[in-house]
Amino acid sequence: MDRWHIDGHKLIYHPKRVGQWLEGKDDWEKAKSVYPLYWEITTHAACNHRCTFCSVDAIGYPNEAIDYEILSKRLVEAGQLGVKSVMLAGTGEPLLHKDIDQIVACAKVNGLDVGITTNGVAMKNLRAIGMCTWVKVSLNAGTKQGYEQIHRTNAKDWDRVWAAIEDAVARKGNCTIGVQCVVLPENLYDMRSLAQRCIEAGVDYLVLKPYTQATFMLGTKYKDLNYKPMDSYLRGVEEFTTDTFKVIYRKDAFQQESEEHKYKVCHATPFMWTYTMANGDMFACSAHLLDRRFCIGNINTQSFQDIWEGEGRRALYEEMKTFDISRCRLNCRMDKINRYLWSIDKVEHVNFI
Numbered sequence: 001m002d003r004w005h006i007d008g009h010k011l012i013y014h015p016k017r018v019g020q021w022l023e024g025k026d027d028w029e030k031a032k033s034v035y036p037l038y039w040e041i042t043t044h045a046a047c048n049h050r051c052t053f054c055s056v057d058a059i060g061y062p063n064e065a066i067d068y069e070i071l072s073k074r075l076v077e078a079g080q081l082g083v084k085s086v087m088l089a090g091t092g093e094p095l096l097h098k099d100i101d102q103i104v105a106c107a108k109v110n111g112l113d114v115g116i117t118t119n120g121v122a123m124k125n126l127r128a129i130g131m132c133t134w135v136k137v138s139l140n141a142g143t144k145q146g147y148e149q150i151h152r153t154n155a156k157d158w159d160r161v162w163a164a165i166e167d168a169v170a171r172k173g174n175c176t177i178g179v180q181c182v183v184l185p186e187n188l189y190d191m192r193s194l195a196q197r198c199i200e201a202g203v204d205y206l207v208l209k210p211y212t213q214a215t216f217m218l219g220t221k222y223k224d225l226n227y228k229p230m231d232s233y234l235r236g237v238e239e240f241t242t243d244t245f246k247v248i249y250r251k252d253a254f255q256q257e258s259e260e261h262k263y264k265v266c267h268a269t270p271f272m273w274t275y276t277m278a279n280g281d282m283f284a285c286s287a288h289l290l291d292r293r294f295c296i297g298n299i300n301t302q303s304f305q306d307i308w309e310g311e312g313r314r315a316l317y318e319e320m321k322t323f324d325i326s327r328c329r330l331n332c333r334m335d336k337i338n339r340y341l342w343s344i345d346k347v348e349h350v351n352f353i
Helices: 015-024 068-081 100-109 144-151 156-170 188-201 228-240 251-256 304-308 311-319 335-345
Strands: 038-041 085-088 113-118 134-138 176-183 205-210 246-249 273-276 281-283 295-298
Touching: 015 335, 068 100, 068 304, 085 100, 100 113, 134 156, 144 156, 156 176, 156 188, 176 188, 188 205, 188 228, 205 228, 205 251, 228 246, 228 251, 295 304, 295 311, 304 311
Parallel strands: 038 085, 038 273, 085 113, 113 134, 134 176, 176 205, 205 246
Antiparallel strands: 273 281, 281 295
16 A cells, blocks of 8 residues: 555545544535635646646636635635645646746645646646645656657647656655556557656656546547556566655546445535535536536635535435436545445444444
């Protein structure tokens, strides 16, 4: 097991919030003040790549950046209300935002841990890397040619990204630097080369993760991808793990791709996390960004508290009691959280410990 629990979940380290959820899951007056632990933010909706597996292609990559002055106020609120972390990623490339360093600093000084998922091309723009808890580079190939084809970008970006990673490692401070790769038929046998390059660059870990067909995405190229024949090879890549570098083969996530949901209700929505678009719209789940039922407000016109305790979230709270999750993607960000909440919600005779 990796020390970051990347193939698991960390809700078990927040028993107070789980207790609040148990108290409020059937009582809105209690539920409305159960604030999310985790907030994902699209700082910039444009993207400089067009990856073949992109799960948000239906959004269209508009040239739109979140308003920093408004976001900074909401970050202050979030820290005061009990939010613990923010991830800057979303539907575009987060480091394209001109105020990315100020966003990181504002979150950090208000008690929020900061993580960033990026394609890495603009990573030299991130001067505040030492204030981040982690930065993860999405690098979905082990060769320059494969990178050009999968990321659908100029091959020169391959060298730019690796130079940026090495620069980030040199000035990271206590920040954890990782690389993640969506395993595809086109890059499968490049994983050993990728692991070796990660070691040479000095990153802390490499995550191998499965492709998942998103709820609203347009592309279907990998929809019926079967990972079972790849298992033996991917397990072998773990041999590159050292005392200072970890290969994290997400076995559970790969297995889930051939199964069904392990729960019947999404308990995590609208409780444990929230998601904000570059235009300020706040959603309770990123798997349904084209479904306005999941939009609970907008940070440009409402405070964080007004959104979270307002009628938009209350309506979704009621909707989720009967929402058909068979329409949801497998391996969503809250999958492991839901398995955990479902298990503790269904236990009987709880007083016989």
